[in-house]
Amino acid sequence: MYIWFMANSKLYKGSLVTIILKLLNESNKMYGYEITQKVKELTRGELKITEGALYPALHKLEAEGLLEVEVKKVDNRLRKYYKLTEKGNKETVSKLQELQEYIKTMQVLVNPKLSLE
Amino acid sequence: MKISQDEIQDLYAFTRQHFVEHYDLQTELVDHLANDIESIWIKQPKLYYREARDKAFKKFGVFGFMDVLEKRHKAMNKKYIKYLWLEFKKWFALPKLLITLTVFIAFYTAFSTNMASYVLVLSYGLIAIWCIFKSIQLNRQFRRRKEKSQKKWMLEEIIFKQAGGSALILISQLPTWFRISGDYFDSYGFIILISIFSTLFVLWMYVSFELLPNKAEDLLNETYPEFSL
Structure with a gap:
């Protein structure tokens, strides 16, 4: 299964959940297609979330109680929106901290001089 | 261009043909495909509905909806x-x-x-x-x-x-x-x-x-x- 439809896919593979949580944290509620488009727009097409990776991640987060759903009729169809729960808000903070720590550590390894300044 | 009600019904039938039997998952996939088809039509307004639909479906990869279906089942079992x-x-x-x-x-x-x-x-x-x-x-x-x-x-x-x-x-x-x-x-x-x-x-x-x-x-x-x- 393709997790990310881009050249350096492996580097981004573990961050899908964090990206979803962060986007939902900023937008209150979003639907699946909207998330794929938002990531594409923010990264100017550099990063594309595949459908085969997005929905399993959303369903898993929902089953874990981090997301809750809301369904609305939009145009002529039903649309499922995802929202963060209280548990999801806490998890977002912790996931973002984790990611920042990771970036810091990578910075030390990749560019030691810069990190000492 | 917006997708019609008949085309929405066709998308439900399309998900069923691709082994998605449950209405909850069908509804989410139908909305996703419909959004993508409408966005494809912005760039290629002359494209027929079925061509746009197949183009949107291809983005799910070689296994189609199978991965989504399997993981959804796992998540629902957890629930x-x-x-x-x-x-x-x-x-x-x-x-x-x-x-x-x-x-x-x-x-x-x-x-x-x-x-x-x-x-x-x-x-x-x-x-x-x-x-x-x-x-x-x-x-x-x-x-x-x-x-x-x-x-x-x-x-x-x-x-x-x-x-x-x-x-x-x-x-x-x-x-x-x-x-x-x-x-x-x-x-x-x-x-x-x-x-x-x-x-x-x-x-x-x-x-x-x-x-x-x-x-x-x-x-x-x-x-x-x-x-x-």
């Missing part, structure tokens, strides 16, 4: 286990705890007699008959519900069709239990252990075959906001 556990836990708090203790004492007393091996086979045999009866009954209920609503929900199918399935495998080992149990019924430790196990087993069966199916309506409403739409 089912959570509901099962929430109901199961109530039997260890008052007032239901009194019933749990009564069942335990009944098993302990029965397994302390010199007919313990026969009691074991008889009690588990009765549980097995009840489970098979309930399985058939729930399957029929599920079929009737599906015919009435013309929709199938994943959690509903798990509640009505998978209830206590693994327990029947355990019960099928009854002759082996009978052969080996005779040697251990002299030990108090073994009698306590088998009484605890039997109590938990009876509760698990009762929750999955009786309580959760009775609460199906509430659980489905809680899981799927679109259930009552």
Whole structure:
């Protein structure tokens, strides 16, 4: 299964959940297609979330109680929106901290001089 | 250009053709495909609906909806286990705890007699008959519900069709239990252990075959906001 439809896919593979949580944290509620488009727009097409990776991640987060759903009729169809729960808000903070720590550590390894300044 | 109502119905049929039978997942995929088709039409307005649909579907990869379907099932099973556990836990708090203790004492007393091996086979045999009866009954209920609503929900199918399935495998080992149990019924430790196990087993069966199916309506409403739409 393709997790990310881009050249350096492996580097981004573990961050899908964090990206979803962060986007939902900023937008209150979003639907699946909207998330794929938002990531594409923010990264100017550099990063594309595949459908085969997005929905399993959303369903898993929902089953874990981090997301809750809301369904609305939009145009002529039903649309499922995802929202963060209280548990999801806490998890977002912790996931973002984790990611920042990771970036810091990578910075030390990749560019030691810069990190000492 | 916006997608028409007939095209929405075609998308539902399209997801069914690609092995997505459950309405909850179909609805989400239909909306996704519809959004993508409309966005494809912005760039290529002359593209026929079916061409745009196939283009949108290709983005799901070589396995189509299979990955999404498989992971959705896994996630829904997790949710089912959570509901099962929430109901199961109530039997260890008052007032239901009194019933749990009564069942335990009944098993302990029965397994302390010199007919313990026969009691074991008889009690588990009765549980097995009840489970098979309930399985058939729930399957029929599920079929009737599906015919009435013309929709199938994943959690509903798990509640009505998978209830206590693994327990029947355990019960099928009854002759082996009978052969080996005779040697251990002299030990108090073994009698306590088998009484605890039997109590938990009876509760698990009762929750999955009786309580959760009775609460199906509430659980489905809680899981799927679109259930009552």
